[in-house]
Amino acid sequence: MARTIVVTSGKGGVGKTTTSAAIAMGLAQRGNRTAVIDFDVGLRNLDLVMGCERRVVYDFVNVITGEASLNQALIRDKRCDDLYILPASQTRDKDALTREGVAKVLDELGKTFDYIVCDSPAGIEHGATMAMYFADDAIVVTNPEVSSVRDSDRMLGILASKSRRAENAEEPIREYLLLTRYAPERVAKGEMLSVDDVQEILSLKLLGVIPESADVLDASNKGEPVILNQQSDAGQAYADVISRYLGDEVPHRFLEARKKGLFGRLFGG
Amino acid sequence: MSAIQPAENEPFELKASAITLPVLRLFDTDMDRIGERLSHKIDQAPDFFHNAPIVIDLSALKSGDATVDFALLVGLIRGMGMIPVGVQGGNELQNEAAEMLELAILGNGGERKTRPRPKPKPRVGANAGDGDNGSGGLLVTRPVRSGQRLYARGGDLVVTAAVSSGAELFADGNIHVYGALRGRALAGVNGNASARIFCRKLNAELVSIAGRYKVSDSISREHWGDTVQIYLVDNRLIVEPV
Ligand SMILES: Nc1ncnc2c1ncn2[C@@H]1O[C@H](COP(=O)(O)OP(=O)(O)O)[C@@H](O)[C@H]1O
Ligand SMILES: [Mg+2]
Numbered sequence: 001m002a003r004t005i006v007v008t009s010g011k012g013g014v015g016k017t018t019t020s021a022a023i024a025m026g027l028a029q030r031g032n033r034t035a036v037i038d039f040d041v042g043l044r045n046l047d048l049v050m051g052c053e054r055r056v057v058y059d060f061v062n063v064i065t066g067e068a069s070l071n072q073a074l075i076r077d078k079r080c081d082d083l084y085i086l087p088a089s090q091t092r093d094k095d096a097l098t099r100e101g102v103a104k105v106l107d108e109l110g111k112t113f114d115y116i117v118c119d120s121p122a123g124i125e126h127g128a129t130m131a132m133y134f135a136d137d138a139i140v141v142t143n144p145e146v147s148s149v150r151d152s153d154r155m156l157g158i159l160a161s162k163s164r165r166a167e168n169a170e171e172p173i174r175e176y177l178l179l180t181r182y183a184p185e186r187v188a189k190g191e192m193l194s195v196d197d198v199q200e201i202l203s204l205k206l207l208g209v210i211p212e213s214a215d216v217l218d219a220s221n222k223g224e225p226v227i228l229n230q231q232s233d234a235g236q237a238y239a240d241v242i243s244r245y246l247g248d249e250v251p252h253r254f255l256e257a258r259k260k261g262l263f264g265r266l267f268g269g
Numbered sequence: 270m271s272a273i274q275p276a277e278n279e280p281f282e283l284k285a286s287a288i289t290l291p292v293l294r295l296f297d298t299d300m301d302r303i304g305e306r307l308s309h310k311i312d313q314a315p316d317f318f319h320n321a322p323i324v325i326d327l328s329a330l331k332s333g334d335a336t337v338d339f340a341l342l343v344g345l346i347r348g349m350g351m352i353p354v355g356v357q358g359g360n361e362l363q364n365e366a367a368e369m370l371e372l373a374i375l376g377n378g379g380e381r382k383t384r385p386r387p388k389p390k391p392r393v394g395a396n397a398g399d400g401d402n403g404s405g406g407l408l409v410t411r412p413v414r415s416g417q418r419l420y421a422r423g424g425d426l427v428v429t430a431a432v433s434s435g436a437e438l439f440a441d442g443n444i445h446v447y448g449a450l451r452g453r454a455l456a457g458v459n460g461n462a463s464a465r466i467f468c469r470k471l472n473a474e475l476v477s478i479a480g481r482y483k484v485s486d487s488i489s490r491e492h493w494g495d496t497v498q499i500y501l502v503d504n505r506l507i508v509e510p511v
Contacts, residue, residue: 150415153433157414172411203412203431203448 002035002110005117006135008159010151012122014143015180018216019238020119021049021225023139026242028083029227032114035074037105038088039131040121041097047087050077051223061089064101070108079228084113094126102130123151124158133163137174139207143181144192149201152177156202176207178241183212184257195255208241210234211254290354293346294326300341304480311349323351324375325367328358337363339370340439340455344480347460369420370439370458406442413438413452420458434474443467455482456499466499467511481506 007020017040024036037060038046047053052075058068063086070086077083086105089096109116120131132138138159142152156175160166165173179198186192195209215232219225227242229235233254243250297303311318323346327337337359346353355373356364364374405423413419413428415435420426426440429447436452438444441459443466450468457464457479464478471492475484478501489508498511 150435153415154435156412157417157433157436160411160414160417200449201433 002106002113002116003136004106004110004134005115005137005139006120006131007117007139007141008120008128008132008155009122009141009148010153010155011148014122014141014148015210015216016122016141017046017049017119018220018226019139019141019178019180019210020046020117021220022227022235022238023242023245024083024085024115024117025077025080025225026227026238027115027117027245028077028080030242030246031082033082033112034115034117035084035086035109035113036117036119037086037131038119039097039127040119041088041094041127042090043121044088044090046119047075047085048223049220050085050225052077052085052087053223056087059087059089060105061096063105064096064098070105079224097127097130099130099133102134106134124155129158129162132159135159135163135173136165137176139176139178140202140204141178141180142198142202144179144183144187144194144198146193149193149198153202156204175204176245177202177204178207178210180210181212182209182254184255188257195252206252207244208237209252209255210237210241290322290324292324292326292357294329295337296329296331298330298335298337300338300345300480300482303342304345307345308349311351315350319350321351322354325353325356325372326358327356327360327363334360334362337366339366339372340437340458341477341480341482343370343372344455344458344460344477346480347458348462348479348481349460369418371422407440412448415452423459426456434472440464453477457501462501464500467497469496471495471497471508476506476508478506483508 007016009016020036024034028034036046038044041061047056055075058073062068063070063073074084074086077085106116118131121127140152140155142148159173159175163173165171179195183192187194199206211233213232213234215229216226216234219229226232226235227238230239237254240250240253343353353372355375356367357375359367368374406425406427407419407421409419409428410430412430413432413436415433418437421440421442423441425442425445426438427445431448432438432446432450432452434451438454439458440456441461443464444454444456446468449470449472451472453475454466454473455477456466460479462479466476472494473485475482476499478499481501481504483506492508492510495510497508499506499508
């Protein structure tokens with residue numbers, strides 16, 4: 001049985017797609033058969049971040065409507081044999097994702113995969129509720145801002161009530177906090193909430209803190225999940241996230257502002 | 270068999286009837302004003318209102334989609350010795366909020382509206398081991414999130430985690446929060462003026478006992494962030510460190 005992980009947030013642009021791509025790649029690199037599904041119907045962009053946009057023939061909706069088989073629609077990653085991508089449709093309307101249809105696809109994937117990562121659209125619109133409903137684990141992506149934290153809290157409330165696990169009174173979804181776009185300099189200046197502030201409000205297991213990094217945009221422009229760039233802070237932080245998710249105790253890094261070099265110390269900043 | 274004779278082996282008869290009930294028609298949702306005016310009215314004819322069933326009519330609210338704080342309203346009405354039985358003239362959201370407090374949804378002629386029954390859902394925030402503690406109380410061990418509402422009908426509500434701002438707790442009995450209370454807590458919503466609220470850290474948006482309430486602005490800064498209990502003395506909310 002596969003474990004289904006939903007990557008979700010209250011508002012858009014916080015780093016869900018970046019995170020889905022990194023986590024799917026990270027799990028697959030460690031030998032887990034992993035599928036990553038784009039639930040953001042109409043706003044296809046997981047395939048861009050994964051660098052497979054020119055190999056898309058069929059999509060998630062085609063599989064649901066029976067126009068294509070799952071095997072026809074799954075795109076195998078060129079860098080990692082254990083990773084497959086199921087892209088979103090750019091044209092279909094969102095209601096094409098039916099609960100029965102999604103259940104069928106997840107069940108079929110579940111037979112041969114270890115992990116299914118669901119890249120969710122923001123908030124509680126249709127695609128997001130579909131992605132959430134079947135989750136075993138939820139990674140709540142949050143930026144260190146009051147509004148993002150508030151929205152995440154709301155999402156957690158919905159996760160706790162509107163999921164298959166909640167409806168069947170099973171063990172609840174495992175919830176994790178992932179803090180992204182963390183800029184320690186701005187935290188120090190009081191412009192952003194600190195890790196501690198966010199944890200105090202959300203009281204949730206912290207899966208990781210991803211620093212704000214130019215390498216993220218660079219990676220998505222190249223179609224290479226940032227976790228493949230182990231020179232970058234963000235890539236290393238995502239690798240730590242995978243270790244923690246798989247049960248290793250790894251200390252959190254990149255929480256402090258970097259020490260200024262001689263130049264910075266002499267000329268201030 | 271004649272109609273007046275009870276059917277054999279039937280302990281009861283079920284039939285429709287028309288009962289006229291007093292209606293409280295709201296023009297406003299300001300619970301302070303409602304409370305003040307209502308207690309004035311009742312003072313004029315206390316016997317008439319004692320244990321009187323009453324219907325809340327929402328059809329004349331200035332803004333059709335106004336949020337009605339039913340927990341406060343029910344607490345107020347009960348606190349004054351009346352029995353709120355249902356609402357009429359509300360919209361979908363108002364009806365949902367009213368049902369949460371076990372008010373019947375009535376049509377305009379007073380007949381009960383049957384609504385498609387939602388699937389029974391487990392209590393929000395429930396956890397393995399959470400739930401009814403056997404005495405009508407409710408035990409919750411996970412954080413109560415913004416947008417969640419919990420109601421301990423007929424008993425105490427115990428939360429062993431934090432309550433986020435935007436979350437709402439209701440209990441007929443006491444409310445205990447063994448974490449930070451950042452949302453709203455309404456104890457004694459059935460009119461029980463001896464109910465109390467206890468919390469580890471007071472950062473509440475609103476606290477209320479039997480319909481008497483304070484919003485965060487009017488909670489004394491002196492006790493902000495403290496471990497406190499909140500109770501009623503002569504209709505006044507007392508906030509006191511424990
Ligand atoms: N850690 C980060 N540092 C810098 N930019 C980031 C980071 N994470 C995400 N971004 C940028 O933020 C934008 C939104 O990211 P995306 O993953 O598409 O968010 P979502 O899927 O939640 O809408 C993108 O331009 C992305 O490159
Ligand atoms: Mg996205």
